[in-house]
Amino acid sequence: MTTEENEEARSAHNALAEYVDSQLVEEEFNRLKKLFLKCPIKPKDMPNIRNMTELFQQLESDEKISVGDYKNFTKSLKIINRRLATEVEKRQSRIEQMLNRGPSECSxxxxxxxxxxxxxxxxxxxxxxxxxxxxxxxxxxxxxxxxxxxxxxxxxxxxxxxxxKSIGIIKIKKDGRLSGSGTGFRVGRNYLMTAYHVLDETIKSLWKLALRKAGQSNFKQAIYQEIQQLFEILPDKIEPDHFKPSQQPLPFGKLFEYLHKSGEQTEVFDTLFKQAARVEFGMKDGKATAGEFYFEYNIPFADEALDVLVLEIVSEGDSILPPPLPLxxxxxxxxxxxxxxxxxxxxxxxxxxxxxxxxxxxxxxxxxxxxxxxxxxxxxxxxxxxxxxxxxxxxxxxxxxxxxxxxxxxxxxxxxxxxxxxxxxxxxxxxxxxxxxxxxxxxxxxxxxxxxxxxxxxxxxxxxxxxxxxxxxxxxxxxxxx
Known part of the structure; x- marks a missing residue:
């Protein structure tokens, strides 16, 4: 096996860790991590494992996994997310091919x-x-x-x-660390257009948290009815696995106001959205020279199939909105x-x-x-x-x-x-x-x-x-x- 092939397989291995990390919400990751507690991860090492890359490194160090061999990992992952485990198995096969084939003509x-x-x-x-x-x-x-x-x-x-000034970088943070990014551009009066999948996980996290709040409330039935009315969604489409926005606004802000009036604490939503996702314009020498903006909770337009998302942007300071681009x-x-x-x-x-x-x-x-x-x-x-x-x-x-x-x-x-x-x-x-x-x-x-x-x-x-x-x-x- 050549050095080139080693590097190619290692790159795919690292990309696999990033992919799995992007597909699991924080709760699922923590559950998965606990499955390896004392087998092989020591309790003192658990706090140091904050993402999937670090979990992969620890499991590889303990010889539970290696490049192209994830059997022990997928066995535990199936308990948490069977669909994702199947995808890991597919990618394992491709990495095995990288390791086993003869000298590649690709490069x-x-x-x-x-x-x-x-x-x-x-x-x-x-x-x-x-x-x-x-x-x-x-x-x-x-x-x-x-x-x-x-x-x-x-x-x-x-x-x-x-x-x-008009094209911005969207930065998404998870546990205080940059976990993803994408590009967005100014349109209309005070809006930003980007691909829906850039913020897909963030939006789904908001949805799951809202449903959890509703399920724990004394006014559960009333809140669910409000959700159906606000989001124009049928009862069988409310569950997170079935939530797929289609050519519609997502009025999370109005929902949070209703939850607050129902006695629910809504400050936690700031951590998931306003603090977790921002857009910076005019990047030069690592600085946003044209302003940094957060996104309003009321999302004007979202469509998963089209993969289009339009967000309203707001400045916390006195930054002037960058000029929109013609479409x-x-x-x-x-x-x-x-x-x-x-x-x-x-x-x-x-x-x-x-x-x-x-x-x-x-x-x-x-x-x-x-x-x-x-x-x-x-x-x-x-x-x-x-x-x-x-x-x-x-x-x-x-x-x-x-x-x-x-x-x-x-x-x-x-x-x-x-x-x-x-x-x-x-x-x-x-x-x-x-x-x-x-x-x-x-x-x-x-x-x-x-x-x-x-x-x-x-x-x-x-x-x-x-x-x-x-x-x-x-x-x-x-x-x-x-």
């Missing part, structure tokens, strides 16, 4: 491909013309190739804009500029991909051909059957915009991790307009395990703004007010 092929990629970097470095990208014959590269560099008009438009309401162009806060370095800064290519309506057939090539690569190079992992790229109409507004694109390698919620711009009449919002990449297991094929076999998804703006005008017109 070599990927390096050859990336040697032709245009440079991507700090947003302030975008005043350079992006060079023409070459394409290797017989690969999906023909689509990725830019026929020309960045036009001077585009350079001027990007230079005049002050996107740093595309008509058509999508083939070329876009992806700008956001991926986790690519220790210093938080705005990054950009100014040569992002989008599979628009007239490129439907190219998308299908490129997906076929990707599936073949996985079969030939990794001996993996991944048709199901690319199914979402297949199951779209020829308009390239599914019922959930999803469209596909290719971005540079920097936007592989925690880029969700980043806006993708087109320059129209010397003006930057948001076309898409970046959501996720496929195959999803690559991003979860940090185990990537050559760049041309990754497909990123974004949600189309024409679909979202039309829906917002219908369901929440105040968000679209200028």
């Amino acid at each position: 070599q092929e990927r390096a050859r491909y990336e040697s032709h990629q245009p440079p991507t970097g700090n947003f302030q470095q975008m005043n350079e013309v992006v060079p023409v990208q070459e394409a290797k014959e017989g690969t999906a590269g023909n689509f990725h190739r830019n026929e020309k560099g960045l036009s001077f008009t585009d350079i001027e438009a990007l230079g005049k804009s002050d996107l740093r 595309e309401e008509d058509s999508i162009r083939e070329r876009g500029h992806l700008i956001g806060y991926p986790i690519v370095q220790t210093e938080v800064d705005l990054w950009s991909d100014v040569t992002c290519n989008i599979y628009t309506n007239n490129r439907y057939n190219e998308l299908q051909k490129d997906v076929t090539k990707a599936i073949k690569w996985w079969k030939d190079e990794r001996n993996l059957m991944v048709e199901g992992d690319y199914a979402v790229c297949r199951n779209i109409p020829k308009t390239n915009c599914s019922a959930t507004g999803e469209m596909f694109l290719h971005s540079s390698k920097e936007f592989e991790y925690r880029s969700s919620g980043s806006p993708i711009f087109a320059i129209i009449h010397d003006r930057l307009v948001v076309q898409l919002m970046y959501l996720r990449g496929y195959p999803e297991f690559c991003y979860a395990e940090r185990n990537f094929p050559p760049q041309q076999y990754l497909f990123e998804a974004g949600v189309a703004m024409p679909v979202i703006t039309q829906l917002l005008r219908k369901r929440c017109p105040n968000i679209m007010e200028k």
